[in-house]
Amino acid sequence: xxxxxxxxxxxxxxxxxxxxxxxxxxxxxxxxxxxxxxxxxxxxxxxxxxxxxxxxxxxxxxxxxxxxxxxxxxxxxxxxxxxxxxxxxxxxxxxxxxxxxxxxxxxxxxxxxxxxxxxxxxxxxxxxxxxxxxxxxxxxxxxxxxxxxxxxxxxxxxxxxxxxxxxxxxxxxxxxxxxxxxxxxxxxxxxxxxxxxxxxxxxxxxxxxxxxxxxxxxxxxxxxxxxxxxxxxxxxxxxxxxxxxxxxxxxxxxxxxxxxxxxxxxxxxxxxxxxxxxxxxxxxxxxxxxxxxxxxxxxxxxxxxxxxxxxxxxxxxxxxxxxxxxxxxxxxx
Amino acid sequence: xxxxxxxxxxxxxxxxxxxxxxxxxxxxxxxxxxxxxxxxxxxxxxxxxxxxxxxxxxxxxxxxxxxxxxxxxxxxxxxxxxxxxxxxxxxxxxxxxxxxxxxxxxxxxxxxxxxxxxxxxxxxxxxxxxxxxxxxxxxxxxxxxxxxxxxxxxxxxxxxxxxxxxxxxxxxxxxxxxxxxxxxxxxxxxxxxxxxxxxxxxxxxxxxxxxxxxxxxxxxxxxxxxxxxxxxxxxxxxxxxxxxxxxxxxxxxxxxxxxxxxxxxx
Ligand SMILES: Nc1ncnc2c1ncn2[C@@H]1O[C@H](COP(=O)(O)OP(=O)(O)OP(=O)(O)O)[C@@H](O)[C@H]1O
Ligand SMILES: [Mg+2]
Numbered sequence: 001x002x003x004x005x006x007x008x009x010x011x012x013x014x015x016x017x018x019x020x021x022x023x024x025x026x027x028x029x030x031x032x033x034x035x036x037x038x039x040x041x042x043x044x045x046x047x048x049x050x051x052x053x054x055x056x057x058x059x060x061x062x063x064x065x066x067x068x069x070x071x072x073x074x075x076x077x078x079x080x081x082x083x084x085x086x087x088x089x090x091x092x093x094x095x096x097x098x099x100x101x102x103x104x105x106x107x108x109x110x111x112x113x114x115x116x117x118x119x120x121x122x123x124x125x126x127x128x129x130x131x132x133x134x135x136x137x138x139x140x141x142x143x144x145x146x147x148x149x150x151x152x153x154x155x156x157x158x159x160x161x162x163x164x165x166x167x168x169x170x171x172x173x174x175x176x177x178x179x180x181x182x183x184x185x186x187x188x189x190x191x192x193x194x195x196x197x198x199x200x201x202x203x204x205x206x207x208x209x210x211x212x213x214x215x216x217x218x219x220x221x222x223x224x225x226x227x228x229x230x231x232x233x234x235x236x237x238x239x240x241x242x243x244x245x246x247x248x249x250x251x252x253x254x255x256x257x258x259x260x261x262x263x264x265x266x267x268x269x270x271x272x273x274x275x276x277x278x279x280x281x282x283x284x285x286x287x288x289x290x291x292x293x294x295x296x297x298x299x300x301x302x303x304x305x306x307x308x309x310x311x312x313x314x315x316x317x318x319x320x321x322x323x324x325x326x327x328x329x330x331x332x333x
Numbered sequence: 334x335x336x337x338x339x340x341x342x343x344x345x346x347x348x349x350x351x352x353x354x355x356x357x358x359x360x361x362x363x364x365x366x367x368x369x370x371x372x373x374x375x376x377x378x379x380x381x382x383x384x385x386x387x388x389x390x391x392x393x394x395x396x397x398x399x400x401x402x403x404x405x406x407x408x409x410x411x412x413x414x415x416x417x418x419x420x421x422x423x424x425x426x427x428x429x430x431x432x433x434x435x436x437x438x439x440x441x442x443x444x445x446x447x448x449x450x451x452x453x454x455x456x457x458x459x460x461x462x463x464x465x466x467x468x469x470x471x472x473x474x475x476x477x478x479x480x481x482x483x484x485x486x487x488x489x490x491x492x493x494x495x496x497x498x499x500x501x502x503x504x505x506x507x508x509x510x511x512x513x514x515x516x517x518x519x520x521x522x523x524x525x526x527x528x529x530x531x532x533x534x535x536x537x538x539x540x541x542x543x544x545x546x547x548x549x550x551x552x553x554x555x556x557x558x559x560x561x562x563x564x565x566x567x568x569x570x571x572x573x574x575x576x577x578x579x580x581x582x583x584x585x586x587x588x589x590x591x592x593x594x595x596x597x598x599x
Contacts, residue, residue: 072594
């Protein structure tokens, strides 16, 4: 469905030299610097899949989405969606896709929401009967009724996001691009949006690419993730693959009445851990030890700890996906 | 054709909205119009003072000059009324990345931008223009013929497109430079010259407003034909040709610009 091959985007940035003289100079001899925002990225998304597209701030996610939706022209590389190139025949291509940028609305500021959809109906040439059915449906899954007569500028963030998502779905697109659709929303609205995306994906086999910084979105919606950093691919696979590949992190939780556990245990010196392979956090009498079980087996950690101090209650946990991703982002693989 | 019909239906919704808003902020609207009319009256006063010293200006009477002035406001007002949204492109839409939304919709981006707004304030120009024409019409002795009436009706939309074409081309520069509102503004400043007979200017100015930034074709030349019936080929024909050339340039620059559009971070 979606094929991305060595996609690349460079931006030119003019460097402003300081001072009046500098800005005068740059008027005639602008110094430019090349920023590689997306550095030869490749991935595929099969039809009907929800892909979680993640990466730290500035990784290039939005830039990729903008190329896939035809907003930006790639510097080089190729993307094919539904067998088509977004930069050719733009008008008929965009009829098949829906786009939401959580950071900014695509709706008309002063138009009441109902009129907004009336305009979009004309833009996407949705026939009357289909339009009424679709509005009733979107109303149901996104709960628009309460603010459908309000101008967009008066909507709260959560209402506006639901309105934007409904707008992107009005013409029943085959592919949906969601760039941070849950940014800044409360739990209830997040749930509402996740359910709506899940429902649309299941009911209509809509292919979805979703970027987010809330990993719960990914865990609840996506089977597969593509992670990028500094414009390059870092990981491409299912969540369970991610866990087995990077999930050697374990967490040891215990309660103790011994004081100064950190000094007494000194795991790092004893086992010769690398810095990023061990962290110890204490809070009152409870202690949380996070370590790489590839470096030191769980059994060794347990017997060493039990032999050193007085322990009331102990448990070992798998690290959750959030922890794995935090480590990946920090390392900047 | 189908696209134009869709655009018109879209336009209707925006127009209705704009009218509603006008009713909501009546005070602001009325003050704006009065302010505009007042500024125009000072121009008229200025003309009147000049003509108290001299009976005619390069062969034009006061009434004729006022007629030309009034006519100049019609294409300008129509362009201002219908296509004002292009200003926003050069000022902030491109710079802030808000142009993204036009590119994700299955309609021509230029059409979309142009139908999205109605600038009601432009009614000031249209009211003033029509008023000045009506006031001076009985005393400028025009020879009417059917052909002339048809040519006048035909030339007004083309004269309007001279403004629009220049605005499209200069707004589209923002796709490369991020901001071009001031370039559009600079061009539009020149149109003040076109409100008066070009024969009062020196050769350099005359050449510029005829062939470089051809605003003289939005007002003086068509009005000269209406008043005298002279040179229809130049006065009307060239207006049409120039307006088509400018529209072609505008659309060309616009389409090139879209490919260079860089959106904005975040
Ligand atoms: N229009 C632009 N002009 C210049 N540089 C840009 C532009 N858009 C993005 N960039 C740069 O490209 C890089 C990637 O930006 P992008 O917005 O794609 O990141 P992102 O992964 O979406 O980040 P975030 O999670 O913060 O939204 C950044 O370094 C950014 O500064
Ligand atoms: Mg982003």
